Amino acid sequence: MKDKGERYGECFTINLSLQRSVAISSLCFSADGIATPPLSARYDNSTKALCFRLSPFASKPYLCRKHIKFNMSTLSNRINNLSESATIKMAKLGRELAAKGVDVISLSFGEPDFHTPEHVKDAAKKAMDDNFTYYTPVAGYPDLRKAIVAKLKNENGLDYDMSEIVVSTGAKQAIANAVLCLVNPGEEVIIPTPYWVSYSEVVKLAEGKSVFIESTVEQNFKITPEQLEAAITPNSKLFMFSSPCNPTGSVYSKAELEGLAKVFEKYPHVYILSDEIYEHINFIGGHESIAQFPAIKDRVIIINGFSKGYAMTGWRIGYTASTRELASAFDKLQGQITSGTCSITQRAGTAAYEGGLETVIAMRDEFKKRRDIVYNLLKDIDGIKVNLPEGAFYFFPNVTSFFGKSYEGRLIKDSDDLSLFLLEEGHVATVGGDSFGDPKSIRLSYAAAEDKLIEACRRIKEALGKLV
Numbered sequence: 001m002k003d004k005g006e007r008y009g010e011c012f013t014i015n016l017s018l019q020r021s022v023a024i025s026s027l028c029f030s031a032d033g034i035a036t037p038p039l040s041a042r043y044d045n046s047t048k049a050l051c052f053r054l055s056p057f058a059s060k061p062y063l064c065r066k067h068i069k070f071n072m073s074t075l076s077n078r079i080n081n082l083s084e085s086a087t088i089k090m091a092k093l094g095r096e097l098a099a100k101g102v103d104v105i106s107l108s109f110g111e112p113d114f115h116t117p118e119h120v121k122d123a124a125k126k127a128m129d130d131n132f133t134y135y136t137p138v139a140g141y142p143d144l145r146k147a148i149v150a151k152l153k154n155e156n157g158l159d160y161d162m163s164e165i166v167v168s169t170g171a172k173q174a175i176a177n178a179v180l181c182l183v184n185p186g187e188e189v190i191i192p193t194p195y196w197v198s199y200s201e202v203v204k205l206a207e208g209k210s211v212f213i214e215s216t217v218e219q220n221f222k223i224t225p226e227q228l229e230a231a232i233t234p235n236s237k238l239f240m241f242s243s244p245c246n247p248t249g250s251v252y253s254k255a256e257l258e259g260l261a262k263v264f265e266k267y268p269h270v271y272i273l274s275d276e277i278y279e280h281i282n283f284i285g286g287h288e289s290i291a292q293f294p295a296i297k298d299r300v301i302i303i304n305g306f307s308k309g310y311a312m313t314g315w316r317i318g319y320t321a322s323t324r325e326l327a328s329a330f331d332k333l334q335g336q337i338t339s340g341t342c343s344i345t346q347r348a349g350t351a352a353y354e355g356g357l358e359t360v361i362a363m364r365d366e367f368k369k370r371r372d373i374v375y376n377l378l379k380d381i382d383g384i385k386v387n388l389p390e391g392a393f394y395f396f397p398n399v400t401s402f403f404g405k406s407y408e409g410r411l412i413k414d415s416d417d418l419s420l421f422l423l424e425e426g427h428v429a430t431v432g433g434d435s436f437g438d439p440k441s442i443r444l445s446y447a448a449a450e451d452k453l454i455e456a457c458r459r460i461k462e463a464l465g466k467l468v
Contacts, residue, residue: 081204086197086435087443090419094429105456107444108429110246110394112311114366116348117359120310123351127344136340139331140167140319144346147353148319152302156289160321166330167349169341171277171305171318173334176202178273178301178320179238181329183208187237192223193437194396196246196275200437208237212437217387217398221248225259232267239264242275243290244282247436247443248396249371249389254288261293271299277318278392280309280360283368291321298323308392309360310352315345367393370446370453377457378444381464393447396433400440405467412467415442426463428456 090108098104139145145165152158168174175198183189185207191199192213200210213231215221228239243252252260264270272290279287291300305318320330340346371388374395378386383401402412407425412418416432419442423429433441446453 078205082201083435085201086431090423090429090431093420093423097423097427102427104423104427104429105448105452105459106429107446107448107453107456108431109447110308110445111313111447112308112363112393113447113449114311114363116311116315117352117355119355120312120348120352124344124348127347132343132347134343136343136346138166138335138340139327140165140341141343141346141350144350144353147350148321151353152321156287156292158289158291158297158302158321161324163324164327165319165321166327166334167317167319167341167346168330168334169318169338170316171275171303171307172198173338174303174305174318174320174330175199175240175273175275176205177330177333178303178322178326179203179206179208179240181326181333182271183237186235188233188235190228190231190236190239190270191437192227192241194221194245194247194433194441195240195437196242197435199240203240209235211236214438217385217396217441220387220390221245221250221396222252222256223260225263228260229263229266232263232270234269236267236270238271238273240273240275242278243288244278244389244391246278246392247394247431247433249392249394251282251284251390252288252290253284254292257288257290258293261290261296264296264299268299271301272296273301273303275303277303277305278308279304280357281364281367281393282391283364283371284390301326306349306352309363311363312348312352315342315348317341317345317349367446370448370450373450374444374446374453374457377454377461381457381461383464393445395444395446396436396438396441397444398441402464402467407466407468415439418442421467422460422463425466426459428459428463 087108087110091106094104094106094108142162144167145162148165148167149160149162152160166174166177168177179189179202183203183206187208188211189203189208190211190213191203192215194215203210211231213223213227215223244250264272274290276287276289289302291297291302300322302321303318304321306312306315307318320327322330371393375386375388378384378395378397383399385398385401386395389395399415399418402418403414405412407421410421412421414432414434416434419430419432431443433439433443436443448456
C-alpha cells in the first residue's frame with residue numbers, strides 16, 4: 001500500500017492485481033477501529049490501483065490492510081463508474097462535523113429553507129382523507145396534467161396537450177427519462193459548463209459522450225451561438241442546459257435564446273433539454289423558455305417541477321413537456337422503473353398550480369434580498385471574483401487566486417481542496433466546482449436565513465485570510 005496523503009480528503013492509492021470491479025464494503029481510518037466509508041473510491045483497471053479520498057474528520061487518518069474489506073465482482077461497471085453527487089456528499093460531510101458538536105453553516109444544498117405553502121399541504125391532507133392512496137397513472141393524474149398544460153399556456157405562452165406531459169418522481173427522474181430515451185451508446189450530448197452535477201452522470205448511464213462548452217464568469221456563464229455551433233457534430237444527439245442555471249444563477253434572455261435557437265434550426269438531428277426548474281426564482285422579469293420558438297419546439301423537452309418555486313423538495317414531483325412521441329417513450333420507461341408518482345404528492349402539485357403565485361413571489365423577493373446581501377459581502381473578500389446572479393439561489397465565484405496557497409501545511413490545489421478547507425477551518429459547507437464542470441470555482445447557496453448568510457460570509461473571509 002502506498003500512502004499519498006495524510007489529511008483533508010487527499011487521495012490514497014493501493015496497488016492491486018485485480019481483473020474485476022472492486023467495491024469497498026468497509027474502511028477504517030483510526031486506531032480505535034471504527035469503520036468509516038471513504039468520500040469516494042474507484043478502481044483503475046489500467047493501473048490496477050484503488051484510489052479513494054479520505055474524510056477530513058478522521059481523528060487519526062491512517063490505513064492498514066486489515067481495515068479494508070473488498071467485495072469483488074458484486075457491482076456492475078455501470079454503478080462503479082458513476083460518481084456520488086457532490087452536493088449530497090458535502091452536505092453529508094457537514095452533518096458529520098456538526099454531529100461532533102461543531103457549529104456548521106451549510107451553504108451546500110440546493111433547497112429552499114421555506115415551508116411548503118399551506119394550501120398545498122391542505123390539499124395533501126384532503127387527498128389522504130379522500131383516499132387518494134392507490135396506484136396512479138404512469139404519466140400522472142389527468143387533473144394535474146391539465147393544470148400543467150394551463151400553467152404552460154398562462155405563464156409561458158406555450159401550447160401543449162395533456163398527452164405531451166409526463167409527471168415523474170422529481171425533475172431528476174424527468175431528466176433521466178429524457179436522456180435514457182434519446183441517447184444511444186456513443187452519441188454526443190452537448191453540455192455548457194458550469195452545469196448541474198447530475199447531467200454528465202445521467203449521460204454516463206446512457207453510455208453517451210458528454211461534450212462540454214466552457215463559459216466563464218466574465219460572460220456571466222452563458223454560451224454564445226458561435227460556441228454552440230462549433231460543438232455540434234453529426235454525432236450530436238442532445239443539448240442540455242438550465243435557465244435559471246444551477247450552479248451559477250445565470251438567466252438567458254429571449255434574445256440570447258433566440259440566437260441559440262437559430263443555430264438549432266440548422267441542425268434538425270439535435271434535441272434540446274431545457275431545465276427550467278428555477279423558473280420562478282428569476283430576478284430580471286418574466287421567464288423565457290427556448291420552447292417559444294416554433295421552428296424547434298418539437299425538439300425541445302422542458303423539464304420543470306415544484307421543488308424550488310413552491311418549496312416542495314421533499315415531495316418529489318417534476319415533469320416533462322415535449323411531443324406525444326417522446327412522452328409515450330418517457331411513459332414506457334417510467335412504467336418499468338417507478339410507475340406513477342405518489343398520489344398524495346400529485347394532489348398537492350395540482351393545488352400548487354391552481355393556487356396562484358402569491359407565495360411563490362414572496363419567496364422570490366426574499367431570495368433577491370438575500371442575494372444582494374451576499375453579493376456585497378463576497379465582493380468585499382480579497383481574491384474572490386464574483387458576478388451578480390440573475391436567478392436561482394447560488395453564487396459561483398472564481399477562487400483560483402487561492403490555489404497554491406497554504407495554511408499550517410495544508411496546501412490548496414483546487415476548488416475541492418478549498419471547499420474542504422472552508423468546512424474544516426471556517427465551518428461553512430460549500431461545494432467545489434469540479435463536479436459542476438468548472439474546477440476554478442465553488443458553489444454557495446444562499447437559501448438560508450440572513451443572519452446565517454452574514455455569519456457564513458464572515459467565516460469565509462476569515463478562513464481565506466489565513467491562506468498565504
